[in-house]
Amino acid sequence: EDKVVQSPLSLVVHEGDTVTLNCSYEVTNFRSLLWYKQEKKAPTFLFMLTSSGIEKKSGRLSSILDKKELSSILNITATQTGDSAIYLCAVEALEGGYQKVTFGIGTKLQVIP
């Protein structure tokens, strides 16, 4: 059974801090690892990672995949209150020739002024 584990489950930081969110996975027929941000409603896509060691960056957010360690990290630098959200890690795998996406429980990040 495919599994995605995120840590920590929740985190409270002050504005300006840097945070690192972790994701580890066990899947068969790995295709990609994805990060999503979920505020009050639907998750929104942040990154898709397919290759080890190549950092994806968007503003203050960055992420990298380690396929040897079956893990990924999501970094947020100079955090702002608008970064408060649940961050979901998901892994895409092939199953029976079709895509299957398995989500972790998420890390709840709260950024306080």
Next chain:
Amino acid sequence: NAGVTQTPKFQVLKTGQSMTLQCAQDMNHEYMSWYRQDPGMGLRLIHYSVGAGITDQGEVPNGYNVSRSTTEDFPLRLLSAAPSQTSVYFCASSWDREGMNTGELFFGEGSRLTVL
């Protein structure tokens, strides 16, 4: 461009009632799916479809039916609602990458269902 549209946004049902959650996308995506999100459980896949006329079960399919008669629509039916189906439901779609569907999912805004 509306993206993925789900209706209704909120619904309260009594045990044993049936209902349909509607999902429509206007991005011509082949892949559509339904997830439920519960506290401490994350997003769990209920059913998915890789194209019109093709559906398959996900992780938690019991108590739910789906059909895909068109590329745009993917309704989720609760046949006889139970309190365990109280949850937030998300419909999602994705596009093809290298001839396969991609994990970059586009989500609807969610439907909060309460079963009493």
